[in-house]
Amino acid sequence: MEAAEAVEKVGKWLRAVHGPEVSGPGGLRVDHDRVLRVPEGWSIPYNTVAFLDDGRPDKELFPAPSVLVREPDGELRQAHPHPGGLSTPVAYPGQESWREVVDPEYAKAGLGELGVPLPAVAGWVKVDNDGHQTGDERENPEYKAGPIRRGYPKPENPLETLLAFASVGWLSREQLLIGLLRCEVFVPFDLKTGATDRFYFSEERNELRVFSSTRHLPAREHAWWRVDLATLAEFEHPPNLVINGGPATFEDVAGAELTAIAKRFPRQEPRVDENGRCPEIEEDLEKFAVETAARIGLDKPVDVPKAAxxxxxxxGFELTADECRKTVLGRSWLRRFEQPEPSRSRPNDLRANGLVPSWDNDGRIVPKLDTFGKYPEVSLENFRYGWQRVVGAWVGFALGEALGSAVDRMRLDEIVSTYGPDGVRDLPLAFDQPGRIGSMTQRLLFLTEAVIRSPHREQPESRDVEKLFPGVVRGALGRWLHTQGAAIQNADGFLVKVPELHARRAIDDAELNAYHALVTGDPQAAPMSGPAALLGALPAVLTAAGPGTGFSGGIGQVVRDLAGVTHQPDDVAAATYLAWVFEKALTKDSFSYPVWNLSREVLDEHDGPEWGPVRDLVAEAVPFFGEHGLPDLRMPELIGDGHSTLSVLGRSFAALSGFENYPEQAMLRAVNHSGRSALTGALTGALLGARVGVPGLPRKWVEQLELHHLIEQVATDALWHFDRHSARNALGDAWVQRYPRH
Structure with a gap:
């Protein structure tokens, strides 16, 4: 379509809307001098005749309105008055019309200049000639759920947003290329040579590897060249690009195709072309290390935190400038504590000084370096699982229970009556203050201790040793009962010595007595029923963290031994299925798939009639985002009764599915329902934490969570124990004292 044809279409629309007199002295006309080719087609601005022809600024329409003429269909759309806003179909007087309902992910992305792709339109609502909705709606069968709703990695900048939208079919290749011209990338840069290493630029292929943010730079790189892609397209020989857009996101772009698009749509943004340092090697940080050493009495400063x-x-994380300073501060204090002469002062606020509490073998608090949930202090191989996912799952479990404890076993109408129409919106007061861990988190810690204390780690080929594990589990539960006031003999190990665990949290005498009877081998004790069996899933998974560290019967055998000590077989089967889901969720890979995918993948691998109830549960509780059309997000309140094992599991899946990138909303969905809100919240938090790690959980809640550093410590200990280079070998007798064998 030529510009003249587009102008004529807009002229006809102006006459249809404003009448034939529109072209008169008091009317409107197209501003021919500002007609512009845009990605969506033609931009045809218009203004008053008095302003355009008579030069009267008082008659100017500002901001100047514009109509877009789409290509190739010629549809007329009213341009948004602000950059990045979405155009809308023009209206004709006296006519009803259908208004687009655009997916919020796209509507909020600021990519209006690329148009409104049909796959991003969820449907249409009918409006009358006064602009009021009539109640009629149409669903778009070509709609595709957005990448954030699907659980893809959440974009952190415009480049990652473009790549994510293209990956789900929201953008054409041309739209992607146009958008890329407005983006900037990072290239590893050698400050000494002032050049990019040959590893990132191949002269032979004229190929340049670029990254969407400094967070995704290779770990060993600490400096960067930041440049916009329009500048690269202007090179004499524009490089072919391999774009790393974050976890599991890559895009190849030929230099020639980028240059061709740049000629059609010239740059509008200022050029970006600069070099810089990552926070860990900033020159000010070295100065800060020197000043800190002098202030606290060190003979020499600590190194800048390149290794951290x-x-x-x-x-998968990046240290901020503040975290780098705290790392320097924390390491300085730890070195000062090692010196023989006493320090003139000690930090009262550990966190402010780069330190956090840890617990020694006697259950006493000792300061250690704060790693902000972003990396382990010890060097772990991560043979099968990622450390950040393991600690994220354990902390997420505790956080979810803390969020749901105040409303546990309440009906939804009671929750609404107590907390308002939206239910719980923040960490509520539970026990005596917000953020207190509950009894299930206590048990999770002791069950995790059980897998560490299992003798099979040292004798992996012995089936007889594996048979001892149920006794180890009983011992761990006995130590938990000891913290609840039961008279249990030989309560050894460090965990039982932590004073804060000696607290009674939301468990009644009848339940404690039932556990006591089963743990002590009372012949009259019958296995319990209920969703608490699901607690065994997480500890069981860690036994398979290293090569050859698991049981002969796999994770399923460990779950049966962990949960089977106290619960009946049907509940244990559900816990086994959940363990298989966690086995995939805790992956060491850079991307952990969302639960709507994993829950089905596990069932594909474990087919059989015995899994029929679980299969029915997944179909009921988990939407499927791999199809066209609107996804049917599930309400946790509608999944089962909220008390049975499968219902609790299903409600946790329903709460999280489609909300993996909305952590706070997912966790609130998990507790605002009738029934076992605390356990549903805990499971949702664990699945969420496995995806996003501790830094991805709601920060304001994590900071209030009681003993969250102890929880991280126990989870790290367990992963380290089953690492190829086990803590048992590294620490020897100190480890055995911490986790005695039976």
Whole structure:
């Protein structure tokens, strides 16, 4: 379509809307001098005749309205008055019309210049000639759920947003290329040579590897060249690009195709072309290390935290400038504590000084370096699982229970009556203050201790040793009962010595007595029923963390031994299925798939009639985002009764599915329903934490969570124990004292 044809279409629309007199002295006309080719087609601005022809600024329409003429269909759309806003179909007087309902992910992305793709339109609502909705709606069968709703990695900048939208079919290749011209990338840069390493630029292929953010730079890189893609397209020989857009997101772009698009749609943004340092090697940080050493009495300063930053990147995170300063501060204090002469002062606020509490073998608090949930202090191989996912799952479990404890076993109408129409919206007061851990988190810690204390780790080929594990589990539960006031003999190990665990939390005498009878081998004790069996899933998974560290019967055998000590077979089967889901969710890979995918993948691998109830549960509770059309998000309140094992599991899946990138909303969905809100919240938090790690959980809640550093410590200990280079070998007798064998 030529510009003249587009102008004529807009002229006809102006006459239809404003009458034939529109072209008169008091009317409107197209501003021919500002007609512009845009990605969506033609931009045809218009203004008053008095302003355009008579030069009267008082008659100017500002901002100047514009109509877009789409290509190739010629549809007329009213341009948004602000950059990045979405155009809308023009209206004709006296006519009803259908208004687009655009997916919020796209509507909020600021990519209006690329148009409104049909797959991003969820449907249409009918409006009358006064602009009021009539109540009629149409669903778009070509609609595709957006990448954020599907659980893809959440974009952190415009480049990652473009790549994500293209990956789900929201953008054409041309739209993607146009958008890329407005983006900037990072390239590893050598400050000494002032050049990019040959590893990232191949002269032979004229190929340049670029990254969407400094967070995704290779771990060993600490400096960067930041450049916009329009500048690269202007090179004499524009490089072919391999774009790393974050976890599991890559895009190849030929230099020639980018240059061709740049000629059609010239740059509008200022040029970006600069070099810089990552926070861990900023010159001010070295100065800060020197000043800190002098202030607290060190003979020499600690090094800048390059190694810490590298570990954080290997686990998918990046240290901020503030975290780098705290790392310097924390390491300085730890070195000062090692010196023989006493320090003139000690930090009262550990967190403010780069330190956090840890617990020694006697259950006493000792300061250790704060790693912000982004990397482990010890060097772990991560043979099968990612450390950040393991600690995220354990902390997420505790956080979810803390969120749901105040409303546990309440009906939804009671929750609404107590907390308002939206239910719980923040960490509520539970026990005596917000953020207190509950009894299930206590048990999770002791069950995790049980898998560490299992003798099979040292004798992996012995089936007879595996048979001892149920006794180890009983011992762990006995130590938990000891913290609840039961008279249990030989309560050894460090965990039982932590004073804060000696607290009674939301468990009644009848339940404690039932556990006591089963743990002590009372012949009259019958197995319990209920969803608490699901607690065994997480500890069981860790036994398979390293090569050859698991049981002969796999994770399923460990779950049966962990949960079977106290619960009946049907509940244990559900826990086994959940363990298989966690086995995939805790992956060491850079991307952990969302639960709507994993829950079905596990069933594909474990087919059989015995899994029929679980299969029915997944179909009921988990939407499927792999099809066209609107996804049917599930309400946790509608999944079962909220008390049975499968219902609790289903409600946790329903709460999280489609909300993996909305952590706070997912966790609130998990507790605002009738029934076992605390356990549903805990399971949702664990699945969420496995995806996003501790830094991805709601920060304001994590900071209030009681003993969250102890929880991280126990989870790390368990992963380290089953690592190829086990803590048992590294620490020897100190480890055995911490986790005695039976």
């Amino acid at each position: 930053a590298e570990r954080a990147r290997r686990h």
